[in-house]
Amino acid sequence: MKERIEELRKLLHQLGYEYYVLDNPSLSDQEYDRYMQELQELENEHPEFFDKNSPTQRVGGRVLEGFNKVVHKRQMFSLGNAYNLDDLKEFDRKVKTEFKDAQYIVELKIDGLAMSLTYNNGEFIQAVTRGDGVTGEDVSDNIRMIRSIPMQIDYKGELELRGEVFMPKKSFNALNEQRVKDGEELFANPRNAAAGTIRQLNTAIVASRNLDGFWYQLAVDLDFIKSHEEALIFFKENGFKVNPLYKKCSTAEEIWDYIQKMSEERHELPYEIDGIVIKVNNLAQQQELGTTVKTPKWAIAYKFPAEEVITKLTDIVLTVGRTGKITPNAVLEQVRVAGTKVQAAQLHNEDFIVSKDIRINDMVVVRKAGDIIPEVVRSIPERREEGSKPYVFPTICPVCHSELVRFPDESAHYCINIDCPARVIESMIHFASRDAMNIDTLGDKRVEFLHENGFLNTIEDIYLLEKRRDDLIELEGFKEVSVDKLLSAIEISKQNPLEDLVYGMGIKHIGKKAAKVLAKHFSTMDKLMQADVEELTQIKDIGEISAISVVDFFQEEKNIHLIEQLRSFGLRMNSDTIESIETFFSGKTVVITGTLSQMGRNEAKEILERFGANVSGSVSKKTDILIHGEAAGSKLEKAQNLGVALMNEEEFLEEVSKYEE
Structure with missing residues (x-):
């Protein structure tokens, strides 16, 4: 009987391929249904031969509990x-x-x-x-x-x-x-x-x-x-x-x-x-x-070029980000763009509005940048109402009513009141976001809701929610299961590596990549906090503006207090990677080319980074060493012309063996 079941499964897989992939079925629907019915009957009679990949399992009917998160074995890149x-x-x-x-x-x-x-x-x-x-x-x-x-x-x-x-x-x-x-x-x-x-x-x-x-x-x-x-x-x-x-x-x-x-x-x-x-x-x-x-x-x-449509801009409203940055947004009469309804678009800053002479009640051209983000392309002056006046950028924060500041050489305005409620909310949203501490189920709306109900007023409050479990369960829309899921996610986040915490702190000019660079270089929060501008600017990919921002951040008493509080809650204050040991590769820029016979290039890269090297993808005058395997191409030739030190796979492994226990 097992042989007949396997025979029918193979036949139905082939018939499905002909129908759904080739669009050229060799049998009629009636014949297909007959074979499917026979297989269903045999599987019902012999449950010991169950196979989740059987054609009979492709009609649906299961109710799933949810979707488990999975780390990709190999990263799925996006495209430029x-x-x-x-x-x-x-x-x-x-x-x-x-x-x-x-x-x-x-x-x-x-x-x-x-x-x-x-x-x-x-x-x-x-x-x-x-x-x-x-x-x-x-x-x-x-x-x-x-x-x-x-x-x-x-x-x-x-x-x-x-x-x-x-x-x-x-x-x-x-x-x-x-x-x-x-x-x-x-x-x-x-x-x-x-x-x-x-x-x-x-x-x-x-x-x-x-x-x-x-x-x-x-x-x-x-x-x-x-x-x-x-x-x-x-x-x-x-x-x-x-x-x-x-x-x-x-x-x-x-x-x-x-x-x-x-x-x-x-x-x-x-x-x-x-x-x-x-x-x-x-x-x-x-x-x-x-x-x-x-x-x-x-x-x-x-x-493909974005679809452009015309609609009316009825108002301009300001939002306050976690760093206090003020963003003007266009309120639009609802219009359909690239298949979705659009009622708002970002206007970036005062200079953007002035350069395009965008005014309230203007007819404007709207499109979706990259088919995703709505943007105002231009206004249509010839359709402007009589008596229209240029937009005057506000000087007062729309949330806390503090005076806005525009720093030299910056196009944006800022609310510099660190206690501004909007900044507080945005900072917590950023801290819990996927790229930062990745606290599952603590999204934008939930942060806002918990803030409105007095549960979240600072980042520290996130880690005090466990003490208010019973109160959380009493909130509208919360149940015991969802509260425990949230508290579990918060607890798990304590083990995140230093780079996530650095990014989550919301330091001005420090994005995800810079946070990773800082965490790798300093390896602990204490070392990072003690760094000065000169030391920071010596690090590859950290410029003077970013360095000054880091130093300024760690000089504020409020931020020092936040870090100490998070430390007391058990958050990790060290990097995910092992502290680099001093090796032949320490501080050197290394490029790998060709095919390595005893390991993959990713494995070689991990070893080099652990041994303190900066692994680059291209050869330049700044390259210190080129490690080459079989079928090395133009990078080897370029390295030879530049006088870069060369190392074959055998020499590389011999050097690595000196530091392996």
Whole structure:
């Protein structure tokens, strides 16, 4: 009986591939249903042969409790953007500086939800959303409901690939038609509908919405795949849906011609696209080019020009940020832009308003920057009301009514009252945010609510909430389970590394990257607090303005008190990394090139950073050492021309062994 069950599963997997991927079924729906019914009956009779990847499990019906967070084995990077031919030429120039023979694969940028799939021994294992690129959510049960995604593949090794889950236009229109009948709010666009569907806790709902997916990126090293195009062919051979509308190009001009062609044809496609992705085809060249903190240097995304619409600007209101920075915002008559309703847009600062001569009650042109953030492009003076007067920027804080200050060489105004309620709220929101202390369930609205109800007035109060558990449970909208979840997240945050705490403190001019640099250099909060401007400016990536801001921050009694309070609550005051030992690599700038035979380049990078090196992705006059493996390319030649010290893999491992216990 097991043999017949396996035979039916294999047959139905193949029939599903023909129907949902190839759109060319070899059997009728009636025959498919007959085989499916037989398999369901056999599985019901023999539950000992249950398989979560069986075709019978793809009809939905499970109610999930939630989604577990998963750290990606390999970071999911976002892409840098290009908006015109000049941007593409610059990208091409940088690539060709390293590899004159580089070619590109140019693909459609699907407007959906980025996803990572993992397979092992030919079986589907897990699906994880992109999240912040480092941590996503396990949505495997919902991904099983997408019929075009194979649950079994021929390749038996470990496989991780990335792609985009999307809602076809046909499915989107049908969904919204049904929501009209049910009296429910319509989805703004297919992307929002796809994202909302993937986060459904009822798999039957996911199954009913007919999502789809295209797969376009290999996330593991496979020796037999040398190019991006070979990876796409490999995906297709293993039953994955690959978008056929890709093209191989050699120049920026060829890429631009393809972009113009697809710009004209995009609206005829059965799915939404929001741009074109350009990738270096050769995988070895990709590895050589490397990445920045967030984006690969071997790929770029061309974004289609934003849709522009006209509406009325009815008012300008000010908001106060955590540093006291004042941001003017346009209040707009509601208008639909790029598929979503827009009622507000940021106006940045006084200079922006003056330069564009934006006035209250003006008709203005609005678009979404990068198809996401609403912005006012310009006013339309010829449609201006008679008697209209230029906007005068306020001099008083809208929240605490303190006098606003505009510092020399800055375009923004600031409320310098550190007790301003708006600054207090924003500082707590920032502290708890994902990029800072990442306190799950303590989002913007909850911080504001707890502040209004007297629970949160300072950052320290976050760690005193555990003493008010019973009071929290009595609040409207709070239950015992949600309160315990919040308190657990707060407790977990105490173990976050120093870089998260430094960023969470909200020091002016210190972003996420600078916080990481400071935490790595000083390793403890005490050492950082004692640093002076001269010492700080000696650190790579820390400029004078940032250095002065750090010193000023730690000279304020209120901030010193905050740190001591957090220390008493048990928060970590040291870096996540082991304090660097003095080695041959300490303080040196090192570049890795070529293929290392005994370890991956990421592993080598971690060792170097632990031994105090600054690992760079490109060779320059500032490079101290080039570590080269097999098939080292232009970086080796450049290093030789610059007189950079060279070290092969064997020499590198020999040096490392001196410091390993």
